[in-house]
Amino acid sequence: MSTPLENxxxxxxxxxxxxxxxxxxxxxxxxxxxxxxxxxxxxxxxxYPGSDTPSGGIAHAPDxxxxxxxxxxxxxxxxxxxxAAESLGGKVLVPPTTSKDGLVFAHILDTSGNNFGxxxxxxx
Numbered sequence: 001m002s003t004p005l006e007n008x009x010x011x012x013x014x015x016x017x018x019x020x021x022x023x024x025x026x027x028x029x030x031x032x033x034x035x036x037x038x039x040x041x042x043x044x045x046x047x048y049p050g051s052d053t054p055s056g057g058i059a060h061a062p063d064x065x066x067x068x069x070x071x072x073x074x075x076x077x078x079x080x081x082x083x084a085a086e087s088l089g090g091k092v093l094v095p096p097t098t099s100k101d102g103l104v105f106a107h108i109l110d111t112s113g114n115n116f117g118x119x120x121x122x123x124x
Contacts, residue, residue, distance in 0.1 A: 004074050005074070006074055006075060006076050007073060007074070007075060008073065008074060009071045009072070009073055010072065010073070010074040011055065011056055011057070011071070011072040011074075011117075011119065012055070012056040012057075012069070012070065012071050012072065013056060013057050013058075013059055013068070013069070013070050013071075013072065013117070014026070014056070014057075014058050014059070014068070014069050015058075015059040015060075015061040015066055015067055015068040015069070015070075016058060016059070016060070016061055016067050017060075017061045017062065017063050017064050017066065017067060019044060019058050019059075019060045019061075022058060023044065023058060026046075030048075031048075031049045032046050032047070032048060032049075033046070033047045033048075033049070034046060034047075034058060035047070037057065039099050039100040039101040039103070039122075040099055040100070042059065042060035043057050043058070043059055043060065044057060044058040044060075045057055046058065068115065070107075070115050070116055070117060071116055071117070072105065072116065072117035072118065072119050073116065073117070073118050073119075074118075074119060074120070074121070075118045075119070075120060076120065077120065078096045078104045078105065078106050078118055078119065078120055079096055081106075081118045082095075082096065082106055082108065082118070085108045085110075088111070089111045090108050090109060090110055090111060091108065091109040092106060092107075092108055092109075093106075093107040093108060093109055093115060094106055094107035094117075099122070101122040102122035102123050103119060103120070103121055103122040104119060104120045105117055105118065105119035105120075106118055106119075
């Protein structure tokens, strides 16, 4: 498996107040597999058929207003990326957050109001 390049889209997330239904939908449509994330409550990891490495996740949303589909970009430094985004007119939706395993992520609004995420992987 090759290491993804920085500043590229390497993860996606679907948020749903009906995670079982969207898992059934995407599983039936594309053959995706789902497993609970051991490092995050209310989050299921998505793996593609024939792959052992997750490529995305299903976030369990509290209600339909929080449903979403977004992409995440691998970056070297989440805080520096947020500062650069703000200087270019972006807004921080979710400040840097560290998961149990050390992955750091944040969500940003671009200048058109689109929500996307940035993250640095957990240390190995």
